[in-house]
Amino acid sequence: MTASPLSLVCPAGTPAALDAAVEAGADAVYCGFADATNARNFPGLNFSPVEMRAAAARTHRAGRSLYIAINTFPRAGEDATWHRAVDNAAEAGADAVILADLGLLAYAQATHPSLRLHLSVQAAASTPEAIRYLAQTFGVQRVVLPRVLTLAEVTDLTAAVAPVETEVFAFGGMCVMAEGRCQLSSYVTGQSPNTHGVCSPAGAVQFRREPGGDVTARLGSVTIDRHSAGSPAGYPTLCKGRFRANATTGYLFEEPTSLNAADHLPGLIKAGVRALKIEGRQRGRAYVARVVGEFRRAIDAAVAGGFTVPDLASEMEGGRATAGAYDQRWR
Amino acid sequence: MPPVSLDPTDPPPLSPVLLAGLAARVLPPLPLLGRPLAGPVAARLSQMAFDRLRRQHEAVFQRLAVLGERTFLVDPSDLPVRFLLRPAGNRPGLWPIADGSILPPAAATLRAPLTALLALLEGRVDGDSLFFSRQLMIEGDMEAVLILRNAVDGAGIALERDLAARLPRRVLTMARRWYGDVDGLLHLVARAAHQPAALAVAEVQP
Known part of the structure; x- marks a missing residue:
């Protein structure tokens, strides 16, 4: 594969999804261990240390990179679990670890000085000062930017923090909250993506078909949506719930929709962004193959000065897409 | 689908x-x-x-x-x-x-x-x-x-x-082809059945 100015970083929740990502043209694949150390700690998902070693070997044989997300915040008294994850990542041969917690960055730098460090979006670093501090203190070489920045802000920030690389989200789940700081899931279920690695844990989710055919979605003890049969659906999270207030029913935070920044590829390349991230470690290998393949073609076309429109409507939450904050129509 | x-x-x-x-x-x-x-x-x-x-x-x-x-x-x-x-x-x-x-x-x-x-x-x-x-x-x-x-x-x-690995390849190929043909035909029927409704919607919408 020829070197592109924009690296395509793709999700894998299972070994099969990893192989699908590599085959579809990912430059790098990111994964997590099967515990609370990563922000997609869903039942039946993720890799054991043995599977991770095999994944690294397969990825490297294909000439691609493997990043390991250890991007939750260690719970008090349980930091050994997170330290072990960093050790396992280094032992597996990861090309980088994606971290959010300052203590974990310090541990990784001190214990595995040759291990490349990427800053997770969970760290919510969005100013030149914060990013420079993390680079100077811990040797962070790439920062994944929050999904709330406009294209102009991404451009300015990328220039300001060079030679630290920037990585931005291009497709997938659209989290509108300040990542790493959102407590909505914790408020209702007692578990959050920040410390348990899971937003709206499956054990707290219930779907029920009502006698008239409507479907009710509940999270813990809270009804978060009720919709007619056949209408598009989203993830059962509080931020995508539909509530009744002042005699009006609607989405208070965000409608079910997916981020799709394909239209902004030329702008992101021009901005000097180093990597484009696809969200979705919780998705199946069919999603990974489809989205990665479409974005591979779109990036290659954009680099060559052309333009292709990825056909990904069937993979989108709620069947709809948004360019999010990139085009500044949404804040 | x-x-x-x-x-x-x-x-x-x-x-x-x-x-x-x-x-x-x-x-x-x-x-x-x-x-x-x-x-x-x-x-x-x-x-x-x-x-x-x-x-x-x-x-x-x-x-x-x-x-x-x-x-x-x-x-x-x-x-x-x-x-x-x-x-x-x-x-x-x-x-x-x-x-x-x-x-x-x-x-x-x-x-x-x-x-x-x-x-x-x-x-x-x-x-x-x-x-x-x-x-x-x-x-x-x-x-x-x-x-x-x-x-x-x-x-x-x-x-x-x-x-189905033990079934003869020819049987599998024929079954696949038959299913594809019937499925294609039914999609055509479904589209034809929806056509009056689609035309009515097109007339109502500017």
Whole structure:
């Protein structure tokens, strides 16, 4: 594969999804261990240390990179679990670890000085000062930017923090909250993506078909949506719930929709962004193959000065897409 | 596939499977054939298929051991039969349940057209995408559903290879072609049936 100015970083929740990502043209694949150390700690998902070693070997044989997300915040008294994850990542041969917690960055730098460090979006670093501090203190070489920045802000920030690389989200789940700081899931279920690695844990989710055919979605003890049969659906999270207030029913935070920044590829390349991230470690290998393949073609076309429109409507939450904050129509 | 309603009284999409299901329900003497479907022969065939998959994908079923005795009701919306699936526990298996029978309790129910369920089993389609478009309805224990979905998605199950490998290649090719032809024809019929409504909408909209 020829070197592109924009690296395509793709999700894998299972070994099969990893192989699908590599085959579809990912430059790098990111994964997590099967515990609370990563922000997609869903039942039946993720890799054991043995599977991770095999994944690294397969990825490297294909000439691609493997990043390991250890991007939750260690719970008090349980930091050994997170330290072990960093050790396992280094032992597996990861090309980088994606971290959010300052203590974990310090541990990784001190214990595995040759291990490349990427800053997770969970760290919510969005100013030149914060990013420079993390680079100077811990040797962070790439920062994944929050999904709330406009294209102009991404451009300015990328220039300001060079030679630290920037990585931005291009497709997938659209989290509108300040990542790493959102407590909505914790408020209702007692578990959050920040410390348990899971937003709206499956054990707290219930779907029920009502006698008239409507479907009710509940999270813990809270009804978060009720919709007619056949209408598009989203993830059962509080931020995508539909509530009744002042005699009006609607989405208070965000409608079910997916981020799709394909239209902004030329702008992101021009901005000097180093990597484009696809969200979705919780998705199946069919999603990974489809989205990665479409974005591979779109990036290659954009680099060559052309333009292709990825056909990904069937993979989108709620069947709809948004360019999010990139085009500044949404804040 | 077009979106499908979750209401069990609404029809699933027009397909060869739906026609077969309707035929099994209404055409004499097919209802009589429908009875053995839920009887010992079908039960034996289901269990044989399940055991074969279990032997060929041992690692997947090891991942599913955490489910214990939890069961799933798998409901192909276009057929007059459902299946009770117990992937792990003391007595793992797959049992057909005829329409009208009393349904056994299950940890979760998965309902979708048969082709969607098979695509999901083979990892050819993403479960979240089916859910977003309402082609897949899920009720019950979401944790169990995710464990099942994630294990199966990574399994590399290929039914034709795993279950039908002993059938002559020519038979498989003919069956595939026949299904594709009928499916294409039915899509044409469905589009033709929708045409008056589409024209009426076009007239109303500016």
